[in-house]
Amino acid sequence: MASRKLEDKIELTIFWLGLFCLTYLVLGFILKSDLTKPLDSSIFYEVFRDSLTLTAYFLAPIAALILFTDWRIQHASINNEKNSKEILDVASNLLPYINTYYLAVENDEQLLKFREQYFALYFDLKRKILLINSIDPKAEEFLKKIEKLDTVILENWSCLEGLYQLNKLYKSVPEGNPASEILKQSYGIKINEAEIRKSECLRNYLEIQTKLSVLHV
Known part of the structure; x- marks a missing residue:
C-alpha cells in the first residue's frame, strides 16, 4: 500500500x-x-x-x-507497528491487576507493593504511547482508544484503593451497639457502590482492549 x-x-x-x-x-x-x-x-x-x-x-x-x-x-509507520504491539502487550499484562479483587490485598504492605507494580506498568504504557505518531486516521483512532484505557486504569486504581480503605474502616468498627451497626451499614453501602464502579472499570477495560489492534504497516 x-x-x-x-x-x-x-x-x-x-x-x-x-x-x-x-x-x-x-x-x-x-x-x-x-x-x-x-x-x-x-x-x-x-x-x-x-x-x-x-x-x-x-x-x-x-x-x-x-x-x-x-x-x-514509512519509518513512522514501522515504528507505530512496533510500539502499538508493545502497548497491547502492556495492556494484557495490566489486565490481571485490573481484575484484582480488593480483598486479595490483605495489608498496607501488600497494597504498597501492588501499587508499585500497577503503576510501573501504567507508566510503561504512558511512555510507549508517546512513541506513537499520528500519521493517519488509524493511528489517531488508536490513540483515542488508548486515552480511554488510560482513564479506566486510573479510575480502577481509585476504586481499588478506596475499597481497601473502606474495608479497613468497616473492620475497625466495634461490635455490640446500635451506633456501630449504623456505621457498619453506612460503610457497607459505600463498599457496594465502589464494587459496582470497579466492575464497570473491568468491563470498560475489556471492551476497549478488544477493540485495540496492532498498527500494521
Whole structure:
C-alpha cells in the first residue's frame, strides 16, 4: 500500500510537470514567433530546450521531497507497528491487576507493593504511547482508544484503593451497639457502590482492549 501511494505521487508529479512543460512550450513558441511568417524551427528548438531545462530544474527537488516524505512516513509507520504491539502487550499484562479483587490485598504492605507494580506498568504504557505518531486516521483512532484505557486504569486504581480503605474502616468498627451497626451499614453501602464502579472499570477495560489492534504497516 505504501508503494502504491508513492507510485501515485510520482505519477501525479510527472503529469503536472509534463503539463507545465507543454504549456511553457506552446506559450513560449507563440510569444517568440512571428505568426505572420513561416515557422522557425530554431525558435521551436530554443523554446523546447528551455522548457525541458525548467522542467528538470523543478523535477529534482520535487522528487527528492516526495521520496524523503515517503521515507519519513514509512519509518513512522514501522515504528507505530512496533510500539502499538508493545502497548497491547502492556495492556494484557495490566489486565490481571485490573481484575484484582480488593480483598486479595490483605495489608498496607501488600497494597504498597501492588501499587508499585500497577503503576510501573501504567507508566510503561504512558511512555510507549508517546512513541506513537499520528500519521493517519488509524493511528489517531488508536490513540483515542488508548486515552480511554488510560482513564479506566486510573479510575480502577481509585476504586481499588478506596475499597481497601473502606474495608479497613468497616473492620475497625466495634461490635455490640446500635451506633456501630449504623456505621457498619453506612460503610457497607459505600463498599457496594465502589464494587459496582470497579466492575464497570473491568468491563470498560475489556471492551476497549478488544477493540485495540496492532498498527500494521
